[in-house]
Amino acid sequence: MADDASDILEALIGGDSLSAPEYEALLVGRETLQARAAEAANELRLRYFGNKIYIRGLIEFTNYCRNDCMYCGIRRSNPNVERYRLTSEQIYECCEFGYGLGFRTFVLQGGEDGWFNDDRLVEIVSEIKSRYPDCAVTLSVGERSRESYSRLRSAGADRYLLRHETANDWHYSQLHPSGQRLSSRLRCLKDLKELGFQTGCGFMVGSPYQTLGHLAEDLTFIRSFCPAMVGLGPFIPHCDTPFRDLPCGDIELTLFLLSLVRLTLPKVLLPATTALATLDPKGRIRGILSGANVVMPNLSPFDIRKKYLLYNNKAGTGTESAEGIRQLSEELGSIGCEIVVDRGDALT
Ligand code: SAH
Numbered sequence: 433m434a435d436d437a438s439d440i441l442e443a444l445i446g447g448d449s450l451s452a453p454e455y456e457a458l459l460v461g462r463e464t465l466q467a468r469a470a471e472a473a474n475e476l477r478l479r480y481f482g483n484k485i486y487i488r489g490l491i492e493f494t495n496y497c498r499n500d501c502m503y504c505g506i507r508r509s510n511p512n513v514e515r516y517r518l519t520s521e522q523i524y525e526c527c528e529f530g531y532g533l534g535f536r537t538f539v540l541q542g543g544e545d546g547w548f549n550d551d552r553l554v555e556i557v558s559e560i561k562s563r564y565p566d567c568a569v570t571l572s573v574g575e576r577s578r579e580s581y582s583r584l585r586s587a588g589a590d591r592y593l594l595r596h597e598t599a600n601d602w603h604y605s606q607l608h609p610s611g612q613r614l615s616s617r618l619r620c621l622k623d624l625k626e627l628g629f630q631t632g633c634g635f636m637v638g639s640p641y642q643t644l645g646h647l648a649e650d651l652t653f654i655r656s657f658c659p660a661m662v663g664l665g666p667f668i669p670h671c672d673t674p675f676r677d678l679p680c681g682d683i684e685l686t687l688f689l690l691s692l693v694r695l696t697l698p699k700v701l702l703p704a705t706t707a708l709a710t711l712d713p714k715g716r717i718r719g720i721l722s723g724a725n726v727v728m729p730n731l732s733p734f735d736i737r738k739k740y741l742l743y744n745n746k747a748g749t750g751t752e753s754a755e756g757i758r759q760l761s762e763e764l765g766s767i768g769c770e771i772v773v774d775r776g777d778a779l780t
Contacts, residue, residue: 437461473723486776497543505670561588632661638681660778665707694723
């Protein structure tokens, strides 16, 4: 094990696999290492993706949820949420609008809503794939059976996002009620990968009770799972959850983790997330300069955006919205990047 944090960082940049204690040493030494990590991560992004940034159109199609995640604003026991479900037609309209703007990936995200059983979701996925054969469909609808994932995959779904949230059992149990278990989340992630989905895991930075040791475990988990995508953004409290009074995750630490993920998995698809952009108006750009290569503007119908509030002040307008694509393009142009009209599949 390299003894000094900057030696450890150079080892990672050189392609070495790090242990959890080594990752932890990097996290402890973040302040002095961050600029070098970002520079090397940005170089890797350029090497594998050039100046191209992939865009994904996010369609938040239901905020009904059977789960009760402590951090999430649309948790089952929040009575103050006005619940909604988009109709199939509304979902297709979002795709139509997005296609015209240049989106070639649609991300269907929602709470775990039993109304969208396999038959209904299969029909929606098949319809989108038949209307837009040149587009990828990503699902982000939580934990389901292997059988269900298999049917969705056969219907044409290409990718699946399911953040592991934390790779530490104890920490997972602080963030979720006892019925929700890390082991079942990991079972889902394994199934998704085996079924041929381009699979994404990920976590929040600064979630309650999280330590740097937990984050080091997240990084070793990510290295061994080797996902096609990693979603990570700062925790932001929501006023109707048990975590309402807790502080937001740290922006700098989030940026550093983006760099460490890029250095760990050079070809990974790595979004600069909405949560990051919510805390920092320059969050998207700073995320990209730290190694991110994907942005996911909101394609949901305008009037429902304020109902899909996972956390307070969630950004959903301006460059966070599909309508803001021109402005986003200009911002990206200012750092020499450009949006591509492309499915933006995982590199093999
Ligand atoms: N029901 C789906 C989609 C969840 S929302 C699923 O379970 O996968 C997508 C992600 O938003 C979650 O995985 C979580 O990491 C993030 N999120 C939820 N609440 C948040 C909060 N308060 N702050 C920051 N991110 C949050």
